[in-house]
């Protein structure tokens with residue numbers, strides 16, 4: 070008998086933004102807007118101090134401060150990999166002398182931002198549901214023997230379904246978010262850099278239970294205001310020992326920006342190849 074559990078969604082319903090400080094806005098514009106083809110949010114942070122880059126229903130928040138780098142990579146879904154290749158080639162000259170690089174892999178395009186953040190860009194298709202453009206997952210490198218305990222924290226504290234797969238040496242943990250998004254924790258032997266303060270923002274259906282657990286253990290790093298709190302330490306839910314650091318901005322569905330409509334442009338539009346009325350991009354598959 071089918072149990073239809075594939076229809077279930079866990080308590081984390083949306084991974085909305087990844088916050089990565091950038092030291093230089095012109096270089097960030099070249100990489101995120103021209104290179105990756107994302108859209109600068111036209112309504113918020115339109116000056117030089119910060120930029121919000123819209124990616125379908127997700128965003129990058131790019132505050133002008135010393136660079137932050139995720140030890141791992143970010144998985145992106147884009148409508149068209151060939152068009153992405155053209156765009157990345159077009160910014161090579163402008164990003165020369167930085168850590169920018171890109172290469173074509175068998176099933177994705179790998180790109181590195183000017184400050185060393187790694188992206189894997191996949192073509193929209195069946196594994197990604199109806200997502201034609203968006204942040205599909207964030208993958209963090211974690212120490213040996215930690216991934217299973219980390220995803221147990223998400224399962225027990227945040228109510229997010231999680232799985233872990235092990236081979237002889239390492240475990241890979243996955244945390245399911247909403248319909249088509251994930252957090253991934255991959256064990257490596259690479260020594261981790263010290264945590265630099267980058268953060269992710271998630272929306273949770275049940276807000277009070279994770280808050281209560283974290284509050285009782287002194288783990289709230291920013292108290293509730295405007296329907297959100299923050300924590301940054303992932304701990305073993307049984308014994309409280311620290312496992313990993315990454316700040317989470319945790320919002321309830323009452324947050325005024327939940328499911329805010331994000332403007333997305335079609336980056337293939339140009340004055341020479343213009344299609345009247347099609348400036349906007351609909352970030353969903355047909």
Ligand SMILES: [Fe+2]
Nearest residue numbers: 088130270318
């Ligand atoms: Fe944020």
